[in-house]
Structures are given as structure tokens and as C-alpha cells.
Amino acid sequence: MNKYRILLIALILAHFGLLFMTGLFRHWGFLTSINDLANFDQAIWGTIQGSLLLNTDVFDMPTSRLAMHFDPIQLIFVPLYLIYPSFGWLTGGQALALSITAWPVYVLASRSFESEKTGLIWALIFLANPFLLNAGAWDFHPITLAVPFVALGFLALDSRNFKLMLFCALVILLCKEHLGVMVTGFGVLWWIWTRQWIPGTVLILLGAAHFYLVLQVIMPAFSPTGQHVMVSEGLGQLSRYAWLGDSVGDIIRTIITQPVYVLKTVLISMGGLGYLILLLIPFLFFPLLGLAFLLSGVADLAANMLSANPMPRSPIAYHSATLVPVLTVAAVYGIRKISRWQKRFSAQELTGLVLIATLFMGYAFAPFPLPGAKNVWAPASFVSLPDPRVKEIRSLVGEDSALSVQANAGAHFSQREELYRYPNQIDQVDTVILWLESPTRNIHVYSEEQKQIRQYLIGMLDSHLSMDRKDYFASVEELLLDEKFGVAYWDEPWLVLKRGVEEDDVVADVMARVEELRGKWL
Numbered sequence: 001m002n003k004y005r006i007l008l009i010a011l012i013l014a015h016f017g018l019l020f021m022t023g024l025f026r027h028w029g030f031l032t033s034i035n036d037l038a039n040f041d042q043a044i045w046g047t048i049q050g051s052l053l054l055n056t057d058v059f060d061m062p063t064s065r066l067a068m069h070f071d072p073i074q075l076i077f078v079p080l081y082l083i084y085p086s087f088g089w090l091t092g093g094q095a096l097a098l099s100i101t102a103w104p105v106y107v108l109a110s111r112s113f114e115s116e117k118t119g120l121i122w123a124l125i126f127l128a129n130p131f132l133l134n135a136g137a138w139d140f141h142p143i144t145l146a147v148p149f150v151a152l153g154f155l156a157l158d159s160r161n162f163k164l165m166l167f168c169a170l171v172i173l174l175c176k177e178h179l180g181v182m183v184t185g186f187g188v189l190w191w192i193w194t195r196q197w198i199p200g201t202v203l204i205l206l207g208a209a210h211f212y213l214v215l216q217v218i219m220p221a222f223s224p225t226g227q228h229v230m231v232s233e234g235l236g237q238l239s240r241y242a243w244l245g246d247s248v249g250d251i252i253r254t255i256i257t258q259p260v261y262v263l264k265t266v267l268i269s270m271g272g273l274g275y276l277i278l279l280l281i282p283f284l285f286f287p288l289l290g291l292a293f294l295l296s297g298v299a300d301l302a303a304n305m306l307s308a309n310p311m312p313r314s315p316i317a318y319h320s321a322t323l324v325p326v327l328t329v330a331a332v333y334g335i336r337k338i339s340r341w342q343k344r345f346s347a348q349e350l351t352g353l354v355l356i357a358t359l360f361m362g363y364a365f366a367p368f369p370l371p372g373a374k375n376v377w378a379p380a381s382f383v384s385l386p387d388p389r390v391k392e393i394r395s396l397v398g399e400d401s402a403l404s405v406q407a408n409a410g411a412h413f414s415q416r417e418e419l420y421r422y423p424n425q426i427d428q429v430d431t432v433i434l435w436l437e438s439p440t441r442n443i444h445v446y447s448e449e450q451k452q453i454r455q456y457l458i459g460m461l462d463s464h465l466s467m468d469r470k471d472y473f474a475s476v477e478e479l480l481l482d483e484k485f486g487v488a489y490w491d492e493p494w495l496v497l498k499r500g501v502e503e504d505d506v507v508a509d510v511m512a513r514v515e516e517l518r519g520k521w522l
Contacts, residue, residue, distance in 0.1 A: 004116040008106050008123055015127045016099035019136035022368070023091035026137070027411060029384035030439040031377055032087075034410025034421045035466065036139035039065065041087050044077050045415040048085075054417070057410075059224050060424050062417070067222040070177035070214045071142035085415060090140035097145045098136045101325055102127050104151040108158055109332050113347050121351050125358045126328045129282055130365035135321035137367035137377070139411075144321050146175035150296065151325040153186055162199045165190070169203060173210045177219060180211030181299035182322070189295050215248050240307040251306075262306075272305040275313035279320065279327060282358040286350070287327045289334030297326035315365050316376045316458055376459035378441040389494055393433065396489055396496065402429040407466035409435040421466055423475045430499055432479060436513055437493035439464055443521055461521065469521050476514055480507055 026032055039055055043065045046054020053065035053072070065071070080089040102123040110119030126132065135144055149168040156164035169183045187203030190196065220226050244251040244262070255262050266272040280287060287294060300323050304312035312319035331354060339347040366373040369382045390412050397403065402418035404425050413419060413433060426432060442460045457463055465472050479485060479497060486501030490510055 002116065004120045008102065008120055011120075011124060011127060012099050012102050015102070016095050018368075019095035019098060019133075020092050022137050023095060023140075024088065025382060025384045026139075026377065026379070027087060027091070028386050029379050029381055030408045030412075030435055030437075031379055031464065032139050032408065032411040033464070033466070034405060034407045034414070034419070036141065036411075037087060037090065038411035038414035038419065040074055040090055040140055040142070041411060041414040042416070042419055044074060044081050044090075045085055046417070047075065047078055048081060049417070051417075056418050057421050057424075060420055061224070063224060064222045066219060067224065069142075070219055071175055073145050073171070073174040074142045076145075087140075087411060094140045094144045095136055097148050098132055098321070099127065101148040101151045104148065104155045105325065105328055108151070108155050108329060111158065112332050112336050113351075115348070118348055118351055121355055122328065122332060125282075125351075125355055126324065128358050128362040129324045129328070130315050130362045131279070131320040132324045133362055134316045134365065134367050134376075135318040135324075138318040141318050141321075143176045144318065146172045146179065146322050147325055150182070150322050151329070153296070154293070154325070154329045157186070157190060157193055160194050160196075162190075162196075165199070165203070169206060173206075177214045178211070178299045178303050179322075180207040180209070180214065181302070182296050183207030183210065185295035185298050189292055192292050240309045240312075243308050244306065266305050270305070270308070271310065271313060275305065278315050279323065282354070282361045283327055283331040284354050284357050286334040286338070286354065287330035289337050290330035290332070293330035293333055294326060297323050297330075300326075311458060314458060316367065316374070376442075378459065380437075380439055380441060389491055393489060393494060393496055397431045397433070397498070401431045403431050403433060404429045405433045406435050408439055408464040409433060423467070423479075426479070431488070432485065432497045434476065434495040434497075435493050436476075436495055436510075436517060438517075438521065473514060473518050473522075477511070480510060480514075 027037065032038070034057055039057060042057075043053040043055055046052075051062065051064075053074070054062060055065045055068065056062050058068050065074075074090075077089050077093065105126045106116075106119045106123040108119075109122035110116045113119065132147075135141075149171045153165055153168040153172070156162070156168060165186065169186060172179050172182060184204050184207030187200045187205075187207060189200075190203055191200035194200070241251055243265075244254045300320065304319050307313070311317050335347055335350045335354070339345070339350060363370060363373055367375060367377055369375055369379075394413065397413075399416060401416070402420075402425070403413055403416065404420045404422045405413050406422045410419060410421060418429070420429060422432060422434065438461050440459060440461055444460065462469055467475075476495075480487075484499055485497040487495070487506050487510065488498040488501045489496035490506045492513060495510060
């Protein structure tokens, strides 16, 4: 094994270690969410108990995760949960998937430029991308598991290995409902690149069939609304695409029949142009020279840009993870093309410029406590350890209790049949669990404009609480005065209230703590 491959392995291991430990620290520091990590933890645990991909949070009732998203790839964690049921498998799996993708990127770039040194630089470019780093620092999401298979798909294309391409396509299809469009894009690219129309047609038909069956048959069968949740109206931030129509068919018709209106809304009103620029800056816009390779990224690009919720377009979100290998490969071929057109700058020199731009952007948007970095999560403490009181509380409330839990503490209690985001279902649950502390230093006074979108400001305290801070304080005080509940556990900042527990003198102490926090947070 030569020195470049040894360095590559070292890079991958270091990257994996950074993302894995960041994920553990975030969870132990109560930065993970009932909306994300808890959903997947409950889904896998529920599957083992006989309820396929159980979810109780999104609709405040037992449903399948497939009602919200088609991502059965997470079932690969079931055997691991049978060994030991822990969120660590999810965090580690995500970190490994993102980090190991550097290997096919290295191989492909080494072949393209006939230089393993250049291939290593491209592996580093991939690993340092700000969208990738932030996806790795977020709660687990199954779409990140598609990332290595997207890169392998390009390697299969370069090698004209259709069996490998087909395998990658099948895995990708298990990761999200819209990725049938990605597979269709790979099919068109296979046509263009290899001139082999039969394999290309197979991929196109496979992707199209998946897109139709998942969105029109499978998900509606599981969804309480009878269709994909995000095209349903009246569901707040979940109704991301309802502005385009009441069904998938209506959305497609709107895009086709009103392209000017859609483009103007997406690029200008919704900030899509800025999102595109942020995606391309780390690569110095070289992916535009490898335009055909961007076909496989159309699915995620459309899903992110058409969303009424701005979160998918943020460089600090996870939604662009599968676009990073697409843009990386397109940039590789774009630089290879331009280096053949002119001799003033070599491929290695252009690659060096991309590395500098990526390192700058990766540092600027890094989700880590680096001087001058955005560090959007701004944890109260970057390095956190497990809180032993979590086990005490689990023992106190029991395994069968229905819980309403503060959003940023929910993932610590998610292996149960009924889990709801506080203050939802208070009238129905046995127990309420609160964590009267802020996991982040991001506690700001909002402008009037920001107040209108406060729940979408990622990393802010309200985002972790999943509710307005004023409403949070009012609900806690109301709950403390509710005769149906009593304080069963108070060890600052943990507060557990249960039905039927008699009141005691700690209520005054809790009220004092609430007043103290109100002074700090408002």
C-alpha cells in the first residue's frame, strides 16, 4: 500500500472519529431532537417490537415512519439493535457512510487525473465540504446512508460496471422517496456516457417506477392524510410543497405549466439562487463544466429548492448530503475538461484552488467550536458525557408509560410505544419530562421579522424546544399548577411530573427556577 492510500485511510478515520464523537457529544449535551434522532430510534425499536418503523410524534398517534418518508434503509440497524439497542449505532453509521465515501472519490479522481496525489486532494475536498460536515454533525438521517452509493454509482459508470451500478441504484432507492428521480438521472447519464441504451433504459424505468409506486401507492397507504404529508395542507412546516398543488400530480403540472412563476418564486422569493451559489462556491463553479454529471442531483436539488420551509436550503442542514458527491464528481470532470482546453493552468493547480476554496468554506461553516466559524449549534459545552440521571428517570417512569417530553430530551426516552413532543398530548400521557436548561448559547432577542419564522431558525433555543420560549414558560407554569400532575422528580435541571402524585414543597423551587430562566432567556 502506497503512502497516498495510507494517508487516505488516516483521513477517513480522523473524519469518522470527528463526526462520531460530535454526534455523541451532541446527544449527551441534549442537542439532539425528538423530531429527528428520537423518531429513528423509536422506529427501529418499534420494528423489533412488531410495529414496522413505529412513529408517534409526527401525528401524535401511532403510525409508521413510511407515512412521513420512504426510508426503509434504516432497517439495516435492526440486527444491531438486537445486539444492543442504542442510538450510537445510528450516529456511527451516519459518520461511517459520509467518511468512507472519500474512498470512491479518491479512486475516481486518481483515474481521471492519472495521479493518486490528486485523487487524495479530491478526497480531502469531499471530506471538508461544509454541507457534508454539517450533515454529519446533525442528528442521524437515513439519506446520509445513500452518499457512498452515489459516489460508487459514478465509479460504476466510469468502469462501465452495470451490475455495480444496479446494486447502488437499489440501495439508493431505499433511502428516500424522491431518489427514484436520482436513479433516472443516472440512467440518462449512462446513455450519454457509455452509449449503452439498454442498461440506461433499465435505470430510467426503475427510477420512474419507484417514484410512482412510493409516492402514489406506498406512502398514501400509510399516511393519515391519504397522500405524502409534505403535499398536504394544514400541517405547518411539514406542508413544504403544498404551495405548488394538492397532490404530486398537481405539483408536476404546476412546474410544467407555470415555469416562470415557479422559477421566480424559487430563485428569488425563496432564496434558491443564494443556495445554488453556496453549493458551487467550494468547487469554484467547476461542476457547471461537468453538466451531464449533475443529472443525478436533480432529485435533491428540486426537493430542496421547492420546499416552502427554508431549512433544506441551509448549508448547516443535512438535506444536501447526497449532492456533495454529485458536485464533487462533476467538478472532477469539469476540471479535466478545462485542463485539456487550455495549458495555462494544470489540473493539479486548478484542484489546488478548489481545495483552498473548500477549506475556507468548510472552516467558515464548520459545526465545531473553531475561532471565527459559524458553529451554528453553539453547544453550552462541546464535550459532554452521559447524564446518569437519565437512567434514574427511565427507571422511575417505567418502560410502558406514555410520555410527553421536551423536544431536545426526547431522544433519551424514545424506546417506547408512546412518545410525544412536549406540550403535545399532555391530557393523554402518564408522565411529562422536562429539562430546564438551555443546551445552546444561541439565546437571542429576535427582530419582528425573525419572530415570524422563529421556529425555523436552526440552532436557536426555540428550535431546540420546538416552541416559542414565552409559550414554553407559560406551559410549564400551568402544568405545575395543574392538580392532575405532581412533581415525581426534581434534580435541577430535570423535572418529571406524573399523574396522581401528591404535591410537595419542591413546586416553589421549580417555580423559582422557571423565573430565573425567564430572566435569562427573554
